[in-house]
Amino acid sequence: MIVIAITSAMMIVEIAAGLAFGSMALLADGLHMASHTAALSINAFAYVYARRHAHSKSFSFGTGKVNTLGGYTGAILLSVFALIMAWESVMRLISPVEIAFNQAILVAILGLAVNSISVVILGHHHHPENEHEHRHDHNLVSAYLHVLADALTSLLAIFALLGAKYLGLVWADPAMGIVGAILVARWSVGLLRNTARTLLDRQATDEITTMITTSIESQDDTRIVDLHVWAVGPDIYSATVSIVTHHPKPPDHYKALIPGNLGIVHTTIEVHMCDDSVNS
The missing domain is CATH 3.30.70.1350 (Cation efflux protein, cytoplasmic domain)
Known part of the structure; x- marks a missing residue:
């Protein structure tokens, strides 16, 4: 819930700043966080629902797949966002807009700090001591990838804005949006593949x-x-x-x-x- 709260707050700030300061990288990061806020909410609901109905006779084999379904849904949101992110970035390459670099860079750094905190909060579940316990928890993997992707897009936004400001690389701002979209798409495809195998009752190893x-x-x-x-x-x-x-x-x-x-x-x-x- 802490991750959802701070992600939601930063999402509003980055979207508003991206629109106000003309940064595609910053706007893409804000929209990225918006999709992740929805996905993290789905993941949280999946955990609550699974625990509440863990002993319900309505589920023949328990509620273990609820978490997998949450991870699958989150992966779909990631895929959709990757397409939107790539499209908007291409449009900005074709039709560049003026960027208020100082303000945009400040917000991007703040976004990276917030996303890093979220990665740390969820990242302890990937500690080697817990590897066996969590390696196939697709819902947890989905949530972790969401905040990790947020941190990555914030970092890309900072580099793009610095390059555009100091080196005149105006194309770097939308280009980083495209790079981020490609990386997010790769993560989402991998998660979709793994969760689909479980949901379709694929034979064990x-x-x-x-x-x-x-x-x-x-x-x-x-x-x-x-x-x-x-x-x-x-x-x-x-x-x-x-x-x-x-x-x-x-x-x-x-x-x-x-x-x-x-x-x-x-x-x-x-x-x-x-x-x-x-x-x-």
């Missing part, structure tokens, strides 16, 4: 499926004939396993064979007697 297969097939003549493992939240999975064997045991026996460190929280196991008429 080969490492996880191999460990499940090896642990179960090491018993007697047991063979897995059908295996599906998919993410239902950050680092937690659901699995359905179909087994054939000459010496069937209760499903709980095979469930206990699955390594506990894989994050499998929902397991459905089908056990079938092996048909001797068919080669296993």
